[in-house]
Amino acid sequence: MSKVGNWQLGREMEFPYEGARPARQIAYVFDTNKCIACQTCSIACKTTWTSGKGQEHVFYNNVESKPYGFFPHGWDVHLLEKLGTGRWSGGTYEGKTVFEAAAPNERVLGYAPDEADYASPNLGEDVIAGTIERGAFFQGIHRAWMFYLARICNHCTYPACLAACPRKAIYKRPEDGIVLIDQSRCRGYRECLKACPYKKVFYNAITRVSEKCIGCYPLIERGEQPQCVQTCIGKIRLQGFLSPPGSERADNPLDYLVRIRKVALPLYPQFGTEPNVYYVPPLHVPRDFLAQAFGPGVEEAAAAYRSAPTDRELLGALLLFGNTPRILHRFRAEAEEAIGYDAEDREVVRVPYTEPFFAREFFDRKNDVYRHNVT
Amino acid sequence: MSNSNSLIGNAKGHYETVFNTLPRVEMLVVNDWWWTASCEYADVVFPVDSWAEFKHLDVTASVTNPFLSVFPRTPLERIHDTRSDIETSAGVAAALSELTGDERFARMWHFVGEGRVDVYLQRILNASSMARGIDVLAAEERAKNGVPTILLSRTYPKSVGWEQAYESRPWYTRTGRLELYRDEPEFRAAGECLPVHREPVDATFHEPNVIVAKPHPAIRPKGPADYGVDAGVLDGETRQARNVVRPWAEVEATKHPLTTRDPAYRYVFHTPKYRHGAHTTPVDTDIVAVWFGPFGDLMRRDRRTPFVTESYIEVHPDDARELGCQDGDYVWVDADPEDRPFHGWQQRPEDYHIARLLCRLRFYPGTPRGVTRMWHNMYGATPGSVRGQETDSRGLARNPETGYQALFRTGSHQSCTRGYLRPTQMTDSLVRKNLHTQVLGAGFEVDVHGPTGAPRESLVKITRAEPGGIGGKGAWRPVELGLTPGNESPALKQFIAGSFVQVAKGGS
Numbered sequence: 078m079s080k081v082g083n084w085q086l087g088r089e090m091e092f093p094y095e096g097a098r099p100a101r102q103i104a105y106v107f108d109t110n111k112c113i114a115c116q117t118c119s120i121a122c123k124t125t126w127t128s129g130k131g132q133e134h135v136f137y138n139n140v141e142s143k144p145y146g147f148f149p150h151g152w153d154v155h156l157l158e159k160l161g162t163g164r165w166s167g168g169t170y171e172g173k174t175v176f177e178a179a180a181p182n183e184r185v186l187g188y189a190p191d192e193a194d195y196a197s198p199n200l201g202e203d204v205i206a207g208t209i210e211r212g213a214f215f216q217g218i219h220r221a222w223m224f225y226l227a228r229i230c231n232h233c234t235y236p237a238c239l240a241a242c243p244r245k246a247i248y249k250r251p252e253d254g255i256v257l258i259d260q261s262r263c264r265g266y267r268e269c270l271k272a273c274p275y276k277k278v279f280y281n282a283i284t285r286v287s288e289k290c291i292g293c294y295p296l297i298e299r300g301e302q303p304q305c306v307q308t309c310i311g312k313i314r315l316q317g318f319l320s321p322p323g324s325e326r327a328d329n330p331l332d333y334l335v336r337i338r339k340v341a342l343p344l345y346p347q348f349g350t351e352p353n354v355y356y357v358p359p360l361h362v363p364r365d366f367l368a369q370a371f372g373p374g375v376e377e378a379a380a381a382y383r384s385a386p387t388d389r390e391l392l393g394a395l396l397l398f399g400n401t402p403r404i405l406h407r408f409r410a411e412a413e414e415a416i417g418y419d420a421e422d423r424e425v426v427r428v429p430y431t432e433p434f435f436a437r438e439f440f441d442r443k444n445d446v447y448r449h450n451v452t
Numbered sequence: 453m454s455n456s457n458s459l460i461g462n463a464k465g466h467y468e469t470v471f472n473t474l475p476r477v478e479m480l481v482v483n484d485w486w487w488t489a490s491c492e493y494a495d496v497v498f499p500v501d502s503w504a505e506f507k508h509l510d511v512t513a514s515v516t517n518p519f520l521s522v523f524p525r526t527p528l529e530r531i532h533d534t535r536s537d538i539e540t541s542a543g544v545a546a547a548l549s550e551l552t553g554d555e556r557f558a559r560m561w562h563f564v565g566e567g568r569v570d571v572y573l574q575r576i577l578n579a580s581s582m583a584r585g586i587d588v589l590a591a592e593e594r595a596k597n598g599v600p601t602i603l604l605s606r607t608y609p610k611s612v613g614w615e616q617a618y619e620s621r622p623w624y625t626r627t628g629r630l631e632l633y634r635d636e637p638e639f640r641a642a643g644e645c646l647p648v649h650r651e652p653v654d655a656t657f658h659e660p661n662v663i664v665a666k667p668h669p670a671i672r673p674k675g676p677a678d679y680g681v682d683a684g685v686l687d688g689e690t691r692q693a694r695n696v697v698r699p700w701a702e703v704e705a706t707k708h709p710l711t712t713r714d715p716a717y718r719y720v721f722h723t724p725k726y727r728h729g730a731h732t733t734p735v736d737t738d739i740v741a742v743w744f745g746p747f748g749d750l751m752r753r754d755r756r757t758p759f760v761t762e763s764y765i766e767v768h769p770d771d772a773r774e775l776g777c778q779d780g781d782y783v784w785v786d787a788d789p790e791d792r793p794f795h796g797w798q799q800r801p802e803d804y805h806i807a808r809l810l811c812r813l814r815f816y817p818g819t820p821r822g823v824t825r826m827w828h829n830m831y832g833a834t835p836g837s838v839r840g841q842e843t844d845s846r847g848l849a850r851n852p853e854t855g856y857q858a859l860f861r862t863g864s865h866q867s868c869t870r871g872y873l874r875p876t877q878m879t880d881s882l883v884r885k886n887l888h889t890q891v892l893g894a895g896f897e898v899d900v901h902g903p904t905g906a907p908r909e910s911l912v913k914i915t916r917a918e919p920g921g922i923g924g925k926g927a928w929r930p931v932e933l934g935l936t937p938g939n940e941s942p943a944l945k946q947f948i949a950g951s952f953v954q955v956a957k958g959g960s
């Protein structure tokens with residue numbers, strides 16, 4: 078075991094390997110407030126990567142309704158229960174991570190899901206916490222709540238899957254932090270499956286090896302965002318790169334949203350893997366549930382998010398979501414528009430803050446036609 | 453017509469259509485790119501290109517979309533022996549010309565044969581106030597490069613009523629003003645001169661279709677007596693045109709006639725559209741269907757499941773328990789036996805077996821007690837799919853001859869619906885805008901004034917059929933795991949309360 082720095086926990090923690098941060102870390106921001114659970118991302122991913130035999134139960138990307146949705150069944154409830162109640166003091170996590178809570182003969186605290194846990198990937202869809210009484214919808218505020226949590230592999234800085242693999246078949250690319258399984262080294266022991274707290278490694282019974290989200294690296298290498306990001310109907314997703322802690326840049330949209338404005342938070346940071354999908358928390362969900370899921374920064378994140386309409390910089394960064402297939406390395410908020418730039422610092426997208434209004438002439442002389450808003 | 457599941461497969465009162473209407477239809481021909489329930493009942497099905505396979509240029513537009521949707525011709529080979537739907541029409545027309553010697557049939561579709569349907573499209577665009585000025589071939593070029601073509605509405609964003617609000621142009625009414633009082637005789641007779649509330653025609657706990665209002669000089673309809681009908685007659689046919697006014701205090705004390713006859717009829721059953729498939733979206737590809745609700749399972753561990761997923765009725769957990777049901781059980785859902793699932797089912801047990809709705813029940817706390825929901829457009833059972841399920845060793849509800857895949861064991865959400873008409877949507881006198889021009893007309897006009905649909909809801913009775921566990925043994929697995937609403941394990945309760953972490957304020 079070595080000591081590594083985990084900024085999400087505000088402290089050092091135990092990890093079986095030396096800490097080695099990549100030059101830049103693939104990272105995503107998902108705005109939960111905009112997700113409509115259409116599952117377009119799940120289907121886009123499935124048709125691209127996992128439509129073969131042995132992959133029937135595999136969804137590298139899934140969207141689950143919280144609190145009653147899980148894929149696989151009950152995954153986070155089980156792990157939270159095993160881990161016991163954790164405590165945050167200020168920004169520091171005082172409980173145990175999955176590495177620190179591991180049994181003496183194990184590297185990671187985890188569990189192996191039952192095969193049947195992968196049935197009903199949309200278990201709990203739209204189910205609310207609370208019940209609706211007759212007439213409740215006419216009384217203003219809804220006390221019942223639920224939200225949609227889109228999930229992929231977190232390409233963790235300290236991957237539990239990697240830590241658990243006895244064959245060192247799992248590696249983290251130094252150039253972008255994408256976590257991959259070397260299919261020729263893997264022998265299908267499924268230690269990674271047991272260890273991944275997010276249950277984002279899957280076992281393929283036909284190939285007899287494990288597989289996981291590859292971060293669409295062929296797209297990343299071309300400067301394009303992954304399939305699940307590009308196809309997102311709700312424009313809730315932005316993929317980019319985080320700079321190593323200490324060298325954040327305010328004009329890098331990922332650094333800005335995650336490290337500087339702290340509007341997006343990691344999912345279950347207490348697990349200790351330093352996951353790299355960051356969520357803008359849902360504004361209407363009770364604080365205790367949010368703190369359990371996203372850590373102690375939820376109120377600060379919600380306050381920042383609420384200020385976006387009057388904060389040009391933040392609004393600009395949020396408006397770049399879903400508006401270009403290119404990976405953005407820099408952005409700038411101008412008076413009327415936000416502008417995004419690719420790796421070569423070429424402008425690739427420009428988004429106005431407010432939808433432009435345009436009125437045509439009533440009579441279009443050139444085309445000899447009257448223009449109406451009703452055909 | 454392409455992708456026509458909603459044409460027959462999703463007709464309200466679907467099984468009435470199938471078992472009582474279609475036998476009297478001489479011939480049914482369907483163009484489709486997906487084997488929908490409509491194809492199941494067709495004499496001839498033309499396999500046509502899907503949107504991704506168009507060999508002829510096509511465009512479409514819709515009221516809610518600011519862009520012209522352009523479908524460029526694909527350079528890809530066709531996967532199957534299909535034609536464009538416009539070619540099937542042209543082919544039928546050519547055959548008619550041959551049969552009759554009248555060249556005009558074939559000439560109607562002349563440019564199809566020449567591969568120049570852009571000529572027709574350009575004519576349509578030229579005749580539209582929002583599209584005149586758009587060159588259809590240029591739009592196709594742009595579409596190929598991912599560049600959209602914006603419609604030429606008066607304003608962008610298009611805001612209906614903008615000219616009336618900002619430029620004082622007349623509304624599309626007789627007076628040119630917004631008219632909130634209708635004095636046409638049909639509206640006066642119906643008691644609908646003013647916007648009034650009528651109870652739903654079936655999906656209410658109270659007297660159906662009654663106008664809820666206190667006495668009012670402008671609400672004086674022709675009642676049952678005026679038409680020589682007994683005021684107590686409340687059957688489905690009569691009550692569509694029954695004009696009775698009662699204040700809420702009185703309505704509240706009434707009961708739906710069905711409930712009076714059998715108190716088990718006490719659930720409102722809604723069938724709204726779903727995010728995973730609207731009326732024109734095929735939902736029988738496995739990786740899409742598996743997301744269709746909580747009963748998806750690509751491995752089909754429970755062989756009763758008609759496909760890799762299935763339809764379900766959502767019921768408040770307290771109601772479900774009263775019915776003796778656990779989450780995931782199978783139930784029968786029945787609407788008014790007088791006319792559903794089809795008239796005369798009592799004498800036709802074999803057809804009734806296909807048409808009666810059997811589905812999973814799901815605990816759902818998000819609607820009030822008494823109100824249930826089943827999503828629209830899961831493919832319904834057909835004679836072939838039921839035969840498939842009963843003979844296939846895997847239990848798939850798939851027609852062995854056609855491959856049609858149902859998402860129900862028997863029946864469908866349309867087992868419980870039927871068509872009802874509204875007289876005030878069917879007048880000859882209402883002045884309204886014509887469909888595609890700025891000209892006013894009166895009476896029936898497609899999509900403007902006419903019956904545009906039927907209620908998608910009814911009043912039903914729910915009866916437990918089978919336990920939800922695999923093969924009918926025990927409860928559905930997520931119930932055993934304590935993961936569903938009303939069945940929460942202690943850990944899930946703690947999870948929902950958010951008490952697996954504590955946050956201390958301030959520094960450590």
Ligand code: SF4
Nearest residue numbers: 230231233237238273
């Ligand atoms: S989410 Fe799981 S699979 Fe992905 S890197 Fe982290 S531990 Fe590994």
Ligand code: SF4
Nearest residue numbers: 112115116118309311
């Ligand atoms: S595509 Fe986007 S909006 Fe749709 S479910 Fe996925 S994340 Fe949510």
